Amino acid sequence: MATRCAATLSVALVLLVGFLSPAAGQKPAFVLEGPSAPVGAQEADAQYPERDAGLFREVFHVPGMYVNDHCLIHARGAWHLFFIQGEVTKPGEVWYRPGNEAKIGHAESADLLHWKLLEPALTTGKPGALDSGHVFAPFVIEHEGKYYMFYAGNVVGIGSSRIFLATSDDLSRWERHPSGAVIASDPRWAAYRPEGFRGGPAGPVGCRDPHVIRHPQHGFILYFAEWMKADPGRGSADIEFACIAAATSRDLIHWQDRGPVLVRRQTGHERMAYSAPESPCVLQRNGQYYLFWKGGNGTRYTISHNPLDFRDREAYFLGTCHASEIFEWDGTWFATSCSRRVDDVAHAASDRSRGLFLAGIQWDGCWPRLRKIVAP
Numbered sequence: 001m002a003t004r005c006a007a008t009l010s011v012a013l014v015l016l017v018g019f020l021s022p023a024a025g026q027k028p029a030f031v032l033e034g035p036s037a038p039v040g041a042q043e044a045d046a047q048y049p050e051r052d053a054g055l056f057r058e059v060f061h062v063p064g065m066y067v068n069d070h071c072l073i074h075a076r077g078a079w080h081l082f083f084i085q086g087e088v089t090k091p092g093e094v095w096y097r098p099g100n101e102a103k104i105g106h107a108e109s110a111d112l113l114h115w116k117l118l119e120p121a122l123t124t125g126k127p128g129a130l131d132s133g134h135v136f137a138p139f140v141i142e143h144e145g146k147y148y149m150f151y152a153g154n155v156v157g158i159g160s161s162r163i164f165l166a167t168s169d170d171l172s173r174w175e176r177h178p179s180g181a182v183i184a185s186d187p188r189w190a191a192y193r194p195e196g197f198r199g200g201p202a203g204p205v206g207c208r209d210p211h212v213i214r215h216p217q218h219g220f221i222l223y224f225a226e227w228m229k230a231d232p233g234r235g236s237a238d239i240e241f242a243c244i245a246a247a248t249s250r251d252l253i254h255w256q257d258r259g260p261v262l263v264r265r266q267t268g269h270e271r272m273a274y275s276a277p278e279s280p281c282v283l284q285r286n287g288q289y290y291l292f293w294k295g296g297n298g299t300r301y302t303i304s305h306n307p308l309d310f311r312d313r314e315a316y317f318l319g320t321c322h323a324s325e326i327f328e329w330d331g332t333w334f335a336t337s338c339s340r341r342v343d344d345v346a347h348a349a350s351d352r353s354r355g356l357f358l359a360g361i362q363w364d365g366c367w368p369r370l371r372k373i374v375a376p
C-alpha cells in the first residue's frame with residue numbers, strides 16, 4: 001500500500017536547529033547539512049554507503065571495545081546510552097564466544113557528542129538462568145519514576161533467546177525482575193530451537209531487539225525481532241520468513257503477544273547475506289507511525305496509521321546505518337549507527353569493532369533525510 005504524504009523540497013542545504021547555548025545541561029546549537037534530495041520518499045534501495053558514511057560522526061568509541069544494538073534516554077539531566085558492550089574479536093575468535101556480549105554497557109553525555117563510559121548496567125545472569133550466556137539489545141523506558149530495561153538474553157551464542165526485564169530507580173543500579181523472561185514468542189507462529197541446539201535449551205529462535213512505545217489504547221507496545229515457523233498455507237519452511245512482532249501491556253510486566261506486524265522473506269541477498277528484519281525503532285509523528293528496521297544493506301522504514309500492522313506497506317530506505325535509533329531532542333532529530341563503519345554494509349571489514357555514530361535528520365514533509373552534523 002502506497003503512503004500519501006505532502007512532501008516539501010528543502011531550499012537551503014544548511015539547517016540551524018536549536019538555539020540554546022552549549023552550557024552544561026543545555027542543548028548545543030546543532031547545525032545540519034546534507035545533499036539535496038528530490039521531492040518525495042527516497043528510493044526503496046537507494047544505497048550510497050560512501051555518502052552515508054560522510055553524514056555520520058563517531059561520537060563514542062573505546063579502544064578494544066565495540067558498541068552494538070543500543071538505546072538512548074534523556075533522564076536526570078543527561079543523555080544515557082545503554083548498549084551491547086563487546087570486546088573486539090581477535091583472529092580465530094567468533095563474536096558469540098562465551099564471555100563476550102556479556103555486559104549491558106552504560107555511558108553518559110550532556111550533549112550527545114561527548115560521552116563518559118560508566119560501569120556496566122547489567123551482566124549475565126546466574127549459572128542456570130536463561131540469560132546466563134549473553135545479554136544484549138537493551139531498551140530503557142521511564143514509567144512513574146521507575147526505569148524499565150528490556151533486554152534479550154540466552155544461554156549459548158546463536159541459540160534460543162528471550163526478552164527479560166530489569167528495573168532501576170537511578171539508571172545505575174538494576175534489579176532483574178523475579179519472573180525471569182517476560183516475553184517468549186508465541187510458538188503458534190514463531191520458530192523454535194529444539195532442546196540441545198548448540199548445547200542450549202529449547203526456545204524461540206529470535207525474540208530479541210526490544211523497543212517500547214507508549215500507546216493511548218494499548219498502554220505500551222513492545223516490538224521485537226523474530227523468525228517464523230513453517231506455514232503450510234504459504235508453502236514456507238521454518239525461518240524462511242522473519243518478522244518484526246509486537247506485544248502489548250498495561251503494566252510493562254505482563255505482555256500479550258500480538259504476532260508479526262511486518263514480515264519479510266529472509267532469503268534475499270544484497271551485498272551481505274543477512275536480510276532478516278531486526279533492530280526495530282518505532283515513533284509517532286503527525287498522526288502516523290514509523291517503523292524503522294535494519295534489513296540487508298541498511299535501515300529501512302515504513303509508515304502506517306496502525307501501530308500493530310505495517311504489513312503490505314511501501315518500504316523506503318533511510319541509509320546504510322546499522323541498528324539505528326531515531327529520536328528527537330527539543331525539535332532536533334537524530335539517527336544513530338554502531339558496531340561497524342557506516343560504509344561497511346557487508347560487515348566484512350569492521351564488524352563489531354566500532355562505537356556509536358550520530359547523524360542529524362531533517363524532515364521533508366513526512367520523509368526523513370539523513371544530514372551531517374557540522375556544528376558544534
